[in-house]
Amino acid sequence: MKDLKKKSLAATIAINSALSMSGVAFANQELNTQGPTLANQSELSTSISIDEMKEISRFFNQPENKVKIQFPSDKTEFAWVNMSKFYPSVQVPRSGQVSTLPYAINKGISGVKYLNNRDGKEITVDQHFETKPIDAMVVVQDGSIVFERYKTMRPEDKHLWMSVSKVTGSTVMALLEQEGKVDVKKPVSHYLEELKGSVWDTVKVEEALDMATGLNGTEHDEPNPDARTNPDQIWYRWAATQEVGLVADVRERNESWDAVLRAMERTKPGHQKFEYNSINTFVVNRIVERVTGQPLYQVFAERIWSKLGMEHDAYYLTSPSGNTLGFMGVNSTLRDLARFGMVFTPSAEQLAGEAILSKNIMNTLHDREYINQYPDGFIGEKFTTSFADDAGKISNRYQWDAVTSEGDMYKSGVGGQGLYVSPSTNTVVAWFSTGDGQDQEESMARAIVQSIN
Template sequence: MTGDHTYRDPKNPGAPVIPRAEWDIGPYNRYTFQNVRDFVPTTRVWRGTGAVSPLAEAHQDLSAIRFSHDGTERTIGTFLDETFTDGLLIMHGGKIVSETYMNGMRPETLHLSQSVGKSVVGALAGIIVGRGLLDPQAAVTAYLPELEKTAYRGATMQQVLDMTTGTTFDETYTAPDSHVAKLDAACGWKERKSVNWPQTVWQLILELSEAERPHGAAFQYRSIETDVLAFILQRVTGKMLAELVSEEIWMPMGAEHDASFTVDPAGYALACGGFNASLRDYGRFAAMIAAGGTFNGRQIVPAAWVAETRSGGNHAVFGSDYRFVLPNGAYHNQFWVEDVDRPVLMSRGVFGQLLYMDQDADFIAVKLSTWPDFINAKRTKLTLAAIHAIRNAVLAR
């Protein structure tokens, strides 16, 4: 790094530079999401020394599949082009049906997944709960008594898992003084705009003293909830998050590549959005969830946890802001539920990251993207329409 800028190409010092304050947004994300460790510190999620779990392949050409959305007919090929795709993986019946790399991405490339990482942490929580080390109905302060002076007093771990606490946290990505802007600085992604801003993620959590509603009253998407969860997991196990994901998920899953988390100035791995992995390893994780927590010949996440995650979403607390994309959806245990009447689990991240896990159809899709905007509800609906068209075509063949 040189001053406030990082060169895109060290062999060409005259090339355009990427501003430090904008490295993670469009158009720079077209490059940076595949090169995160060049911009912020990271810690390794070791895959271990075991054999890579094999993925059977039965490739099909999906590019010509046609589908209609909002009155416009497209092919999957044109859809991939217009939605800033970096990677797409489709699996059915445990086999890779299609694997596409775009925008210079390669099979070994680690791609930032933003909030997809929340589901990795949710799955990890299921493992630790299954061992009897955590009680989802226990108070957050039973594990983190330091939060007694914050708005998390009285909240349960389950409410943190479901993002239904009443804690005030402004998730407005484009607002310069929002809580999520402070999180960007506290986690080490951006510079602090004031000496009064928290220096670490833990310090930010300790400053969340305001509540906007009673705990459990409504779902509201708050990234910081996943970080609260991660600190609970670290407290009860005595291990750091990257080590836990390595030992409990990445190693037993037979991951092909090491993964990574970005880390804050205190060395804390950012649970809510700093996870990076390769396309196939995201596919292994998604396939494991879609198989009831089983993969590589092992029960990795308790089957009961996965089943309850699919069936336990509460649509009643799922507000109108979220129903535009998911009219009958829910959020539970750090996963999105597409439709509570036909549970399909999803992991979603800003700028177009998606894991789609349909257990009933034995179908999964992974889409890694670099949209120019943080969120775009119309583009999300288009993406789901494309995934549905792919699923229907694959099941019909």
């Protein structure tokens, strides 16, 4: 197999916008100015033999290797566009007529530069595609696609969002809050009875939404940075439960999710420090399900996905016990990820015929009351560097990893997945990668937004 597909994009296609919606491909030698630039067939992560596919399936289905599907490799390059081979899944159905995203390709985007700290120099979007393990990226401005390029996948391939998935449940939570069905100032245990009598009696729902519970068992801020790989860490123990099933229960503890969470302890007050933890997302998603009486995938489909004229159904991964894995498990095509991002922009009305999110909800997402919690944690330090021009002015809110002083919103995922939304300029940048998350696609996205607005 190819080593993260670091070769240059050797062939692209030119098709009009109508044909591009169908995924038809024709060979050409130039970057397309009328529609998407598609990958060379030989560069596709799915262009491998049946024997190689079977070997990847055997590898990840071995208990000791299941944890490795979280991290980039030649094997995950295939797995991340075929996750239904490795986990149970549930569909998120689309509905209605497909919403049109007309093409208005901006050729200048390929030459936009940003400072890549790994290379120590400014590089262009083209150079990023030529030298970094990015799978695809699309830019939508004022409801039109101004850039769309694929390197290792096709427009119809459904790629794993990883933690970009987290903002699906938090967005539903914001809708429930607006309707008075959830009070985010109440403790988590008010909604999840299994956690009553534990430290979660002292954790507000809002603190879980903002990744600032002050509890131990974090994902990146442990004394030893091995939360996702050490079977004795709280995070791993939670991930190994039947209700999650992300990793193998190699210690054979057979714990329940609530037993692990009840054992967590307070280390600092809430909303003091941004400490990233998928356990918080899991809690938020369970509250959504208790309040609505529906599984997360169904609520998300009815309230958001089905309203946007998506091209395809999406799907969530589920645990062995049937829980929707909303903290990492959404899979969709690239353009449909961008459509989801458009929910947070004025273009939502173009897709849905209505503003799905009220002005009050957007004001909540942009609220900066807890800005002081941001810079000291693992994720805050990282994105303060990525968005150095806005250092000291960045906050995080409702599962979004960064909300800039202009109100731009960014959500990342393991391996370099990303969604950058600029409501004030009506621009969305969405991308998939199979990297280590250190290639600063988020810096590139910010530079693109700033260059075209």
